[in-house]
Amino acid sequence: MSEAPKTDHAYDGIEEYDNPLPGWWKWLFIASIVFSPFYWVYYHNGAKGRSVEDQYGVALAENTRLQFAEIGDLKLDGPTIAKFMAKESWVKVGESVFRANCVSCHGREGEGKVGPNLTDEAYKNVAVLGDIGKVINNGAGNGAMPKWSNRLHINEIVLVSAYVANLRGQNVEGGRPAEGREIPPWPEPVVEEEPAADEEAKS
Ligand code: HEC
Structure with a gap:
């Protein structure tokens, strides 16, 4: 040294x-x-979809689609929506669809902005539970409410319908005033018995 x-x-x-x-x-x-x-x-200034965050979003959506294989293609009707309203983990998928696509018009909690308040008891285009799915699928108000049939998977529409149906009655503070008319309550939630293990293996 x-x-x-x-x-x-x-x-x-x-x-x-x-x-x-x-x-x-x-x-x-x-x-x-x-x-x-x-x-x-x-990674940060290039084409969309390259950043780690974008890739994570894609992976998450793919994973959700994989899980859809579990439930098959759902039917968009009242009984199916009612069934999924009671399944918490699936409602969460519906919530993520809502957060990604609907908050700009319906507010973060569904309290309403350009679109109506979804947390009160009054509806403009909905008389029975299945109508929620129809409005989301087909749109309403001459396109003021866009149709989602070509932008979301059918299961995403069912699950976001279940999430929206669950928002009813939460009456989020500071929401848009009620529009339309008050409708009868949703049908009682369907609580399914989990099939026994051997029964599941057969089906
Ligand atoms: C561009 C703004 C916009 C977006 C985005 C939007 N909506 Fe709407 N939505 C509206 C408007 C406006 C109406 C009311 C239509 C009318 O006046 O008939 C409405 C109506 C509805 C209704 C019926 C409410 C009622 O009182 O009849 C439901 C349910 C609904 N939207 C759910 C959703 C869901 C779920 C999404 C996301 C997948 C979504 N909306 C995205 C604007 C929007």
Whole structure:
């Protein structure tokens, strides 16, 4: 060590050995700086779908679709919506559909903005539970409420219907005033018995 050359600095008699960083380290440092703008452009400023966040969203949606294999293609009608209203984990999928597509017009909690309040007891286009699915599928108000049949999977429409049906009666504070007319309550929720394990294996 004592053979190593010294720099010219001397402060109060304290001297400094001249130990430069190894060449490979310096080049690695420079290479990573040169690499970074390309990385940034590709992942953060490039085409949609490349960022880690976008990829996560895609993976999540794919996973949801995979789970759809479990339930098959659902029928969009009152009894099916009623059945899924009671299944918490599926209602959560409906909630994520709502958060991604509906809050801009119906508000974060369904309290209504451009679109009507979904948390009161009054509806404009809905008389029975199945109508919720129909309105979402086909749209309403001459397109003021867009149709979702070509943008969402049929199961997503059923599940978001179940979520919206569950919003009824929550009367979120500061919501839009009630529109339309008050309708009779939804049918009693259908609570299914879980099939016994051996029964499930047969079906
Ligand atoms: C561009 C704004 C907009 C978006 C986005 C939107 N809606 Fe609507 N929605 C409306 C409007 C406006 C109405 C009322 C139509 C009318 O006046 O007949 C409505 C009506 C409804 C109704 C019937 C309410 C009633 O009182 O009859 C339901 C249910 C509904 N929307 C659910 C949804 C769901 C679920 C989504 C997301 C998948 C969604 N909406 C997205 C604007 C929107």
